[in-house]
Amino acid sequence: MSDLRVGVVGVGVMGADHAERVARKTSGARLVAVADADHGRAEALAARLSEWPAGGESGSTARHSGGTAYGEGVRVVEDPLELIAADDVDAVILASPGSVHAEQLFACLDHGKPVLCEKPLTMDAASALQVVEAEHKLGRQLIQVGFMRRFDPEYAALKQLLDSGDLGRTLVLHNVHRNKSAGPAFRSEMIVRDSMVHEVDVARWLFDEEITRITVHKPKPTSVVGDGVFDPQLAVFELANGAIADVEVFVNFQVGYEVRCEAVAERGSATIGLGSGVFTRAGERWGGTMPADFRTRFEQAYDVEVQRWVDATRRGEIDGPGAWDGYAAAAVCEAGLASLSSGTPVEVALADRGNVLGT
Template identity: 70%
Template sequence: MTQQDLRIGIIGVGMMGADHAERVARRTSGARLVAVSDPDVARVTALATALDGVRVIDDPLQLIADAGVDAVIIASPGFAHAEQLMACLEHGKPVLCEKPLTMDTESSLRVVEAEQKAGRSLIQVGFMRRFDPEYAALKQLLDSGDLGRTLLLHNVHRNKTVPETFRSEMIVRDSLVHEVDVARWLFGDEIARITVHAPKPTSLVGDGVLDPQFAVFEMAGGAIADVEVFVNFQVGYEVRCEAVAEKGSATIGLGVDVLTKRAGHWGGAVPDDFRVRFGLAYDIEVQRWVNAAAKGEIDGPTAWDGYAAAAVCTAGVQSLQEGRPVEVEMVRRSEVLG
């Protein structure tokens, strides 16, 4: 890498990819958006036209191989990630990959093994909650030991709405996966067993869609985390987390900074989607990724974290389908990373 701006290409310019494109082009120092790729020709062309100096490259693998692209953000659908990540490793390109790393445990493990064989840490996974100031403060508090050992974690994850194509398994792989990473990160431990319960579904979803869901994670060290995921909540985007420890508890995501009282009522605004609630987290995540990539490093969740989350979600889908607890099957970290 030179001291010039990191030249970034983005694969996938749907809601998340377009948000990243705007972020890189307008709010990230030391970086320059130079190329985008998406099968929706009209959408990707409109985006490139709105952002000066951005090329459209039809084939995402050609974008990765392009000599004018230094680093890649992958925001394509999860089924495309494995091939695109392998291409980034082949060409030695640092990559920020939105979750999931891949769609299943086996392909995620192959990515981890390929990165290890390449001899360089190039993959960072987009678990942006680690960069949210509230989550970061909670992590710092729990790690300080001031509250004693952390015993329980309660999580709420609600979306206003999702597309009709968002099926039951996607709630696990695309929504619950964030709490999977949060639990692993806050506890500093792996999830050994997962149970996903499906209560009576909301009447506002199609036949066969199980929404909301309630998951229980049993950590290897004996702690427990629970998660309510409700992706058609109608009210807005709401994410909360409460950690219960030996000497107290701590809660984030209450939105108290906009609490108002008037005319006999009190309350605050509920954001419509994740871009409002976690906008700052995404800004911090991408800036730190750019800073690290320019030095040949990563600064965030690794390919191993993506693999571990995929293993838990694979077990979670099985639990949802079979209505029972399922053991999480993973290789030992030392077997792959030494």
């Protein structure tokens, strides 16, 4: 089979990382085009990732109607919708802001383009449900959502252990999600929608149940954030089978990037995210290493995720969380935002999956 020709929309931190992953590390795929609102950023990335023809000079460009081509490799397209529609783009990675995902996802569906969409699927549950319904009408799945923790070896091993039943039924899930810093533009609602959403998907996946209610608590905020920002946040998820999951999200932890998960079952517990090697506490010191950001902690997960997405796309399938998972997470986060505002538990308004998907 020929290589899958991939276009990346949005080449900020995550999109640039994915673009380089496709260009340098993913077999069976070739990066052919990028688009970004910051055209200069897209051009710089394309120039860096392009493969130069024999005898050519690095930095040489050629303009044509489809954008700016760098060497033999990556071209820059000004309009993301033009990239999605392009004949030489077989599949798309969306790493653009969530506010434009709906339009771009509908374009992918209209053109029959498989798409790996970074979270959130869309910015609200209503538009996310419209995406699910539109995909269902096509009769095949084209959308995979970038909940990469499902591809992390530690999370995958935890899922396998819990599904085996060796520990009995899983009763409680404890999660910690801490970033070193998030910057002044990261507001309270973004902690729910852009950070906590990962634990929403983890809880749904590990329990294989929907979340029916969420409560978001607001402890005293850290002094490093501005007025009106609630960081950290504590959330409690109640699931359809009676299980409980909680998460502490702290995006200005100041120490490093730390993600931990402990599952408590009837006959034991299992914890991931403690770091590799021997972790010691002695002499008022602790020993171990902590990654600086998410790209280091989950590099292997992203590598596996993109490789499996490429392999599945070439087979005409998806291999990971789909549009429904993105919608369900959006619905939980929407209820979480209401709970963040009210300080009370909020029921999750989730459409009936059988009615929507006919299953």
